[in-house]
Amino acid sequence: MKKLYKDRTTGRRYAFEMMYRFSVNNDENPKDISDSYWKSTEEESEDIREFACTLFLGAAAGVDSNDEIIKTFIREDWNYDRMGEVDRSILRVAVHELFGGKAPFYAVVNDFVTLARKYSDEKSASLVNGILENIRKKYNLSEDRVES
Secondary structure, three states: OHHHHHHHHHHHHHHHHHHHHHHHOOOOOHHHHHHHHHHOOOOOOHHHHHHHHHHHHHHHHOHHHHHHHHHOOOOOOOOHHHOOHHHHHHHHHHHHHHHHOOOOHHHHHHHHHHHHHHHOOHHHHHHHHHHHHHHHHHOOOOOOOOOO
C-alpha cells in the first residue's frame, strides 16, 4: 500500500507540473505537453506515467468546468485571475481528481497541499486546503473512497 501511495504522490506531482505548463502556455495541446514532458523526465514506471497522464489530460479537458467550481470558493473580494499559476494548476488537477478519482479524500488533499507548500508558500497551502475542504463539504464527497 505504501508503494501505491508513493506512486500516486509522484504521479500527482507530474500531473501538476504538466498542468502548470498548460496553464502558462494555454494555446499548447495537452497531448503535446504530455509527450514533451516525458521526454525530459526520467520516470521509468509505466504505472506512474499512466496515472499522471490520465490525471493531467482529464484535468486539462475539464479545465473550464473545474475553474468554475474553484471560482465559487474564492472570496468575493478576490479575483480568480489574480491567483498565481502554481495555485491554479494545483487546484485544477486536485478538483479533477476529487470528482473523478477513487483515492481517499485525505490522500488527495494532503498531496496537493504539500505541492502548494513546496512550489509556493504556506499561504498557498492554506488556500488549497481550504478550497478543497469546502468543495468536499458542498459536494458531499466521501472521505474514504477506495483506490482500485
